[in-house]
Amino acid sequence: MSEQHPTSPHRRPFMAGVTEPKLHHPAPGAPPPPLPGPENPVLELDQEECWDLLIGTMLGRLAVSVRDRPELYPVNFLAHDRRLLIRTAQGTKLAAATVNSSVALEADGRSLHSLWSVVVKGTARILQTQAELAAAEALPLHPWTATTKTTYVEIVPTGIRGRRIALAEGFRLER
Protein backbone atom coordinates (compact mmCIF):
# COMPACT_ATOMS: atom_id res chain seq x y z
CA MET A 1 0.00 0.00 0.00
CA SER A 2 1.63 3.23 -1.13
CA GLU A 3 1.08 6.35 0.92
CA GLN A 4 0.15 9.61 -0.76
CA HIS A 5 2.98 12.08 -0.84
CA PRO A 6 2.42 14.59 1.98
CA THR A 7 3.20 17.57 -0.23
CA SER A 8 1.01 16.43 -3.11
CA PRO A 9 -0.54 19.40 -4.92
CA HIS A 10 -3.76 17.37 -4.98
CA ARG A 11 -4.42 17.81 -1.26
CA ARG A 12 -6.92 20.59 -1.80
CA PRO A 13 -10.50 20.73 -0.57
CA PHE A 14 -13.13 19.94 -3.18
CA MET A 15 -14.24 23.56 -3.28
CA ALA A 16 -10.85 24.57 -4.65
CA GLY A 17 -11.00 22.02 -7.43
CA VAL A 18 -14.13 22.48 -9.49
CA THR A 19 -12.73 21.21 -12.74
CA GLU A 20 -13.34 18.19 -14.91
CA PRO A 21 -11.33 15.14 -13.88
CA LYS A 22 -8.28 14.81 -16.08
CA LEU A 23 -6.53 11.72 -17.25
CA HIS A 24 -2.79 11.48 -16.91
CA HIS A 25 -1.39 11.40 -20.42
CA PRO A 26 2.00 9.79 -20.90
CA ALA A 27 4.57 11.79 -22.83
CA PRO A 28 4.37 11.46 -26.63
CA GLY A 29 6.52 8.60 -27.78
CA ALA A 30 6.52 6.96 -24.34
CA PRO A 31 6.28 3.17 -24.48
CA PRO A 32 2.82 1.72 -23.86
CA PRO A 33 2.27 0.37 -20.32
CA PRO A 34 3.49 -3.21 -19.96
CA LEU A 35 0.84 -5.90 -19.98
CA PRO A 36 0.87 -8.88 -17.67
CA GLY A 37 1.39 -12.23 -19.32
CA PRO A 38 1.98 -15.88 -18.55
CA GLU A 39 5.48 -15.21 -17.27
CA ASN A 40 4.47 -12.37 -15.00
CA PRO A 41 0.73 -12.66 -14.46
CA VAL A 42 0.34 -9.98 -11.78
CA LEU A 43 1.54 -6.49 -12.54
CA GLU A 44 1.57 -3.85 -9.79
CA LEU A 45 0.32 -0.51 -11.08
CA ASP A 46 1.83 2.80 -10.09
CA GLN A 47 -0.26 5.54 -8.52
CA GLU A 48 -0.75 7.44 -11.78
CA GLU A 49 -2.11 4.34 -13.48
CA CYS A 50 -4.38 3.63 -10.51
CA TRP A 51 -5.87 7.12 -10.59
CA ASP A 52 -6.31 7.03 -14.35
CA LEU A 53 -8.29 3.81 -14.01
CA LEU A 54 -10.42 5.23 -11.20
CA ILE A 55 -11.13 8.40 -13.17
CA GLY A 56 -12.52 6.26 -15.98
CA THR A 57 -14.80 4.27 -13.68
CA MET A 58 -18.01 5.12 -11.86
CA LEU A 59 -18.98 1.86 -10.15
CA GLY A 60 -17.12 0.83 -7.02
CA ARG A 61 -17.66 -1.17 -3.87
CA LEU A 62 -17.21 0.51 -0.52
CA ALA A 63 -16.22 -1.55 2.52
CA VAL A 64 -16.59 -0.25 6.04
CA SER A 65 -16.11 -2.02 9.33
CA VAL A 66 -18.96 -1.92 11.81
CA ARG A 67 -18.08 -3.43 15.20
CA ASP A 68 -15.25 -5.34 13.52
CA ARG A 69 -17.50 -6.85 10.86
CA PRO A 70 -17.33 -5.83 7.22
CA GLU A 71 -20.18 -4.10 5.41
CA LEU A 72 -20.00 -3.79 1.64
CA TYR A 73 -21.99 -1.51 -0.67
CA PRO A 74 -21.98 -0.84 -4.38
CA VAL A 75 -21.48 2.89 -4.95
CA ASN A 76 -21.09 5.32 -7.76
CA PHE A 77 -18.09 7.49 -7.24
CA LEU A 78 -16.02 10.17 -8.84
CA ALA A 79 -12.24 10.22 -8.63
CA HIS A 80 -11.17 13.83 -8.59
CA ASP A 81 -8.05 15.62 -7.37
CA ARG A 82 -6.77 12.44 -5.78
CA ARG A 83 -9.90 12.09 -3.70
CA LEU A 84 -13.08 10.14 -4.12
CA LEU A 85 -16.56 11.54 -3.93
CA ILE A 86 -19.59 9.33 -3.39
CA ARG A 87 -23.20 10.35 -3.70
CA THR A 88 -25.67 8.54 -1.51
CA ALA A 89 -29.16 8.87 -0.08
CA GLN A 90 -29.71 10.67 3.21
CA GLY A 91 -30.19 8.47 6.21
CA THR A 92 -28.90 5.28 4.63
CA LYS A 93 -26.79 2.72 6.42
CA LEU A 94 -23.99 3.68 4.08
CA ALA A 95 -24.13 7.32 5.10
CA ALA A 96 -24.17 6.37 8.79
CA ALA A 97 -21.37 3.87 8.47
CA THR A 98 -18.97 6.18 6.72
CA VAL A 99 -18.96 8.97 9.27
CA ASN A 100 -15.36 9.54 10.32
CA SER A 101 -14.60 5.99 9.45
CA SER A 102 -11.83 4.01 7.80
CA VAL A 103 -13.04 2.77 4.46
CA ALA A 104 -11.77 0.82 1.47
CA LEU A 105 -13.10 1.28 -2.04
CA GLU A 106 -12.46 -1.14 -4.87
CA ALA A 107 -13.05 -0.66 -8.57
CA ASP A 108 -12.15 -3.03 -11.35
CA GLY A 109 -12.46 -3.60 -15.03
CA ARG A 110 -11.61 -6.19 -17.57
CA SER A 111 -10.41 -6.72 -21.04
CA LEU A 112 -10.30 -9.95 -22.97
CA HIS A 113 -7.12 -11.27 -21.40
CA SER A 114 -6.63 -9.27 -18.24
CA LEU A 115 -8.37 -7.73 -15.29
CA TRP A 116 -7.42 -4.68 -13.30
CA SER A 117 -8.37 -3.87 -9.75
CA VAL A 118 -7.60 -0.77 -7.68
CA VAL A 119 -8.20 -0.52 -3.93
CA VAL A 120 -8.13 2.84 -2.18
CA LYS A 121 -7.97 3.01 1.60
CA GLY A 122 -8.87 6.20 3.35
CA THR A 123 -11.04 8.15 5.70
CA ALA A 124 -14.61 9.08 4.89
CA ARG A 125 -16.59 12.08 5.97
CA ILE A 126 -19.90 13.58 4.94
CA LEU A 127 -19.61 16.98 3.29
CA GLN A 128 -21.35 19.55 5.47
CA THR A 129 -20.67 23.15 4.55
CA GLN A 130 -22.58 25.00 1.86
CA ALA A 131 -19.32 25.73 0.05
CA GLU A 132 -18.31 22.06 0.01
CA LEU A 133 -21.75 20.98 -1.16
CA ALA A 134 -21.83 23.59 -3.92
CA ALA A 135 -18.41 22.46 -5.11
CA ALA A 136 -19.52 18.82 -5.07
CA GLU A 137 -22.71 19.65 -6.99
CA ALA A 138 -20.60 21.29 -9.69
CA LEU A 139 -18.59 18.12 -10.28
CA PRO A 140 -19.72 15.59 -12.89
CA LEU A 141 -20.94 13.04 -10.35
CA HIS A 142 -24.42 12.39 -11.63
CA PRO A 143 -26.89 10.25 -9.70
CA TRP A 144 -26.96 6.81 -11.23
CA THR A 145 -30.48 6.00 -10.17
CA ALA A 146 -33.74 7.85 -10.14
CA THR A 147 -33.70 7.75 -6.33
CA THR A 148 -33.02 10.97 -4.49
CA LYS A 149 -29.37 11.14 -3.48
CA THR A 150 -28.42 14.17 -1.55
CA THR A 151 -25.59 13.18 0.76
CA TYR A 152 -21.99 13.49 -0.41
CA VAL A 153 -19.27 11.41 1.18
CA GLU A 154 -15.68 12.35 0.51
CA ILE A 155 -12.86 9.84 0.88
CA VAL A 156 -9.39 11.20 1.52
CA PRO A 157 -6.98 8.41 0.62
CA THR A 158 -4.25 7.16 2.88
CA GLY A 159 -3.13 4.60 0.35
CA ILE A 160 -3.83 3.25 -3.12
CA ARG A 161 -2.85 -0.03 -4.71
CA GLY A 162 -3.63 -1.45 -8.09
CA ARG A 163 -2.90 -4.58 -10.02
CA ARG A 164 -3.37 -5.84 -13.52
CA ILE A 165 -3.81 -9.60 -13.63
CA ALA A 166 -3.41 -11.78 -16.70
CA LEU A 167 -6.34 -14.17 -16.96
CA ALA A 168 -5.56 -17.83 -17.45
CA GLU A 169 -5.94 -19.07 -21.00
CA GLY A 170 -9.55 -19.86 -21.78
CA PHE A 171 -10.80 -18.28 -18.56
CA ARG A 172 -14.05 -16.38 -18.89
CA LEU A 173 -15.38 -14.14 -16.12
CA GLU A 174 -18.97 -15.04 -16.87
CA ARG A 175 -20.46 -18.39 -17.73
Added chain:
Amino acid sequence: MSEQHPTSPHRRPFMAGVTEPKLHHPAPGAPPPPLPGPENPVLELDQEECWDLLIGTMLGRLAVSVRDRPELYPVNFLAHDRRLLIRTAQGTKLAAATVNSSVALEADGRSLHSLWSVVVKGTARILQTQAELAAAEALPLHPWTATTKTTYVEIVPTGIRGRRIALAEGFRLER
Protein backbone atom coordinates in the same frame (compact mmCIF):
# COMPACT_ATOMS: atom_id res chain seq x y z
CA MET B 1 -30.43 -9.18 5.27
CA SER B 2 -32.33 -12.43 4.93
CA GLU B 3 -31.19 -15.41 6.94
CA GLN B 4 -30.77 -18.76 5.29
CA HIS B 5 -33.53 -21.18 6.20
CA PRO B 6 -32.19 -23.46 8.96
CA THR B 7 -33.59 -26.60 7.33
CA SER B 8 -32.28 -25.76 3.87
CA PRO B 9 -31.31 -28.91 1.95
CA HIS B 10 -28.27 -26.96 0.77
CA ARG B 11 -26.54 -27.10 4.16
CA ARG B 12 -24.24 -29.90 3.13
CA PRO B 13 -20.47 -29.92 3.22
CA PHE B 14 -18.78 -29.38 -0.12
CA MET B 15 -17.65 -32.98 -0.26
CA ALA B 16 -21.27 -34.09 -0.41
CA GLY B 17 -22.05 -31.80 -3.29
CA VAL B 18 -19.71 -32.50 -6.18
CA THR B 19 -22.09 -31.49 -8.92
CA GLU B 20 -22.23 -28.70 -11.43
CA PRO B 21 -23.86 -25.54 -10.07
CA LYS B 22 -27.46 -25.34 -11.22
CA LEU B 23 -29.54 -22.34 -12.03
CA HIS B 24 -32.98 -22.05 -10.53
CA HIS B 25 -35.43 -22.26 -13.41
CA PRO B 26 -38.83 -20.64 -12.94
CA ALA B 27 -41.87 -22.76 -13.75
CA PRO B 28 -42.86 -22.80 -17.43
CA GLY B 29 -45.30 -19.99 -18.10
CA ALA B 30 -44.24 -18.07 -14.99
CA PRO B 31 -44.12 -14.30 -15.52
CA PRO B 32 -40.66 -12.85 -16.14
CA PRO B 33 -39.06 -11.21 -13.10
CA PRO B 34 -40.13 -7.59 -12.69
CA LEU B 35 -37.65 -4.97 -13.77
CA PRO B 36 -36.98 -1.80 -11.86
CA GLY B 37 -38.06 1.40 -13.54
CA PRO B 38 -38.42 5.12 -12.93
CA GLU B 39 -41.34 4.61 -10.55
CA ASN B 40 -39.62 1.95 -8.50
CA PRO B 41 -35.90 2.26 -9.18
CA VAL B 42 -34.64 -0.20 -6.57
CA LEU B 43 -35.95 -3.74 -6.59
CA GLU B 44 -35.11 -6.13 -3.76
CA LEU B 45 -34.27 -9.58 -5.10
CA ASP B 46 -35.36 -12.76 -3.40
CA GLN B 47 -32.85 -15.39 -2.35
CA GLU B 48 -33.38 -17.57 -5.43
CA GLU B 49 -32.65 -14.65 -7.72
CA CYS B 50 -29.59 -13.72 -5.68
CA TRP B 51 -28.15 -17.23 -5.92
CA ASP B 52 -28.90 -17.45 -9.64
CA LEU B 53 -26.97 -14.24 -10.20
CA LEU B 54 -24.04 -15.45 -8.10
CA ILE B 55 -23.94 -18.78 -9.92
CA GLY B 56 -23.54 -16.90 -13.19
CA THR B 57 -20.68 -14.74 -11.90
CA MET B 58 -17.06 -15.49 -11.13
CA LEU B 59 -15.64 -12.11 -10.09
CA GLY B 60 -16.43 -10.79 -6.63
CA ARG B 61 -14.94 -8.56 -3.98
CA LEU B 62 -14.32 -9.92 -0.53
CA ALA B 63 -14.32 -7.60 2.48
CA VAL B 64 -12.86 -8.59 5.81
CA SER B 65 -12.32 -6.55 8.92
CA VAL B 66 -8.83 -6.46 10.40
CA ARG B 67 -8.62 -4.65 13.72
CA ASP B 68 -11.85 -2.87 12.87
CA ARG B 69 -10.56 -1.62 9.52
CA PRO B 70 -11.84 -2.95 6.22
CA GLU B 71 -9.70 -4.87 3.76
CA LEU B 72 -11.04 -5.50 0.28
CA TYR B 73 -9.85 -8.00 -2.34
CA PRO B 74 -11.01 -8.98 -5.79
CA VAL B 75 -11.60 -12.73 -5.86
CA ASN B 76 -12.84 -15.37 -8.21
CA PHE B 77 -15.49 -17.46 -6.57
CA LEU B 78 -17.93 -20.26 -7.20
CA ALA B 79 -21.46 -20.23 -5.81
CA HIS B 80 -22.42 -23.81 -5.14
CA ASP B 81 -24.97 -25.44 -2.86
CA ARG B 82 -25.70 -22.12 -1.20
CA ARG B 83 -22.10 -21.63 -0.25
CA LEU B 84 -19.23 -19.77 -1.80
CA LEU B 85 -15.86 -21.19 -2.63
CA ILE B 86 -12.83 -18.97 -3.24
CA ARG B 87 -9.49 -20.08 -4.58
CA THR B 88 -6.50 -18.10 -3.44
CA ALA B 89 -2.75 -18.35 -3.15
CA GLN B 90 -1.18 -19.88 -0.08
CA GLY B 91 0.20 -17.44 2.42
CA THR B 92 -1.56 -14.37 1.07
CA LYS B 93 -3.03 -11.64 3.21
CA LEU B 94 -6.42 -12.76 1.96
CA ALA B 95 -5.91 -16.30 3.19
CA ALA B 96 -4.74 -15.06 6.58
CA ALA B 97 -7.53 -12.55 6.97
CA THR B 98 -10.33 -14.96 6.24
CA VAL B 99 -9.50 -17.55 8.88
CA ASN B 100 -12.59 -17.98 11.05
CA SER B 101 -13.61 -14.51 10.19
CA SER B 102 -16.77 -12.63 9.33
CA VAL B 103 -16.68 -11.70 5.69
CA ALA B 104 -18.85 -9.99 3.09
CA LEU B 105 -18.66 -10.76 -0.61
CA GLU B 106 -20.19 -8.60 -3.30
CA ALA B 107 -20.80 -9.40 -6.94
CA ASP B 108 -22.55 -7.26 -9.48
CA GLY B 109 -23.43 -7.02 -13.11
CA ARG B 110 -25.06 -4.64 -15.46
CA SER B 111 -27.30 -4.39 -18.41
CA LEU B 112 -28.04 -1.32 -20.47
CA HIS B 113 -30.61 0.16 -18.09
CA SER B 114 -30.06 -1.57 -14.79
CA LEU B 115 -27.45 -2.87 -12.41
CA TRP B 116 -27.67 -5.72 -9.96
CA SER B 117 -25.64 -6.23 -6.84
CA VAL B 118 -25.69 -9.13 -4.40
CA VAL B 119 -23.95 -9.08 -1.01
CA VAL B 120 -23.41 -12.28 0.95
CA LYS B 121 -22.38 -12.12 4.58
CA GLY B 122 -20.96 -15.15 6.24
CA THR B 123 -18.12 -16.92 7.94
CA ALA B 124 -14.97 -17.96 6.13
CA ARG B 125 -12.72 -20.89 6.79
CA ILE B 126 -9.87 -22.53 4.90
CA LEU B 127 -10.63 -26.05 3.73
CA GLN B 128 -8.25 -28.45 5.46
CA THR B 129 -9.14 -32.11 5.11
CA GLN B 130 -8.14 -34.18 2.10
CA ALA B 131 -11.80 -35.02 1.48
CA GLU B 132 -12.81 -31.37 1.46
CA LEU B 133 -9.93 -30.43 -0.82
CA ALA B 134 -10.68 -33.27 -3.23
CA ALA B 135 -14.32 -32.18 -3.38
CA ALA B 136 -13.30 -28.57 -4.00
CA GLU B 137 -10.86 -29.60 -6.74
CA ALA B 138 -13.68 -31.43 -8.51
CA LEU B 139 -15.82 -28.29 -8.69
CA PRO B 140 -15.60 -26.03 -11.73
CA LEU B 141 -13.69 -23.28 -9.94
CA HIS B 142 -10.81 -22.79 -12.29
CA PRO B 143 -7.90 -20.52 -11.42
CA TRP B 144 -8.35 -17.23 -13.19
CA THR B 145 -4.70 -16.39 -13.36
CA ALA B 146 -1.57 -18.28 -14.17
CA THR B 147 -0.40 -17.83 -10.58
CA THR B 148 -0.43 -20.89 -8.34
CA LYS B 149 -3.56 -20.90 -6.23
CA THR B 150 -3.84 -23.77 -3.88
CA THR B 151 -5.81 -22.54 -0.89
CA TYR B 152 -9.57 -22.91 -0.84
CA VAL B 153 -11.68 -20.67 1.36
CA GLU B 154 -15.29 -21.61 1.95
CA ILE B 155 -17.88 -19.05 2.96
CA VAL B 156 -20.95 -20.31 4.78
CA PRO B 157 -23.55 -17.57 4.43
CA THR B 158 -25.46 -16.10 7.33
CA GLY B 159 -27.35 -13.74 5.05
CA ILE B 160 -27.78 -12.70 1.46
CA ARG B 161 -29.25 -9.56 -0.02
CA GLY B 162 -29.61 -8.44 -3.59
CA ARG B 163 -30.94 -5.47 -5.46
CA ARG B 164 -31.61 -4.52 -9.01
CA ILE B 165 -31.28 -0.80 -9.58
CA ALA B 166 -32.64 1.12 -12.53
CA LEU B 167 -29.99 3.44 -13.92
CA ALA B 168 -30.95 7.04 -14.44
CA GLU B 169 -31.71 7.97 -18.03
CA GLY B 170 -28.55 8.67 -19.96
CA PHE B 171 -26.33 7.33 -17.18
CA ARG B 172 -23.30 5.39 -18.33
CA LEU B 173 -21.15 3.40 -15.95
CA GLU B 174 -18.00 4.18 -17.86
CA ARG B 175 -16.88 7.43 -19.38
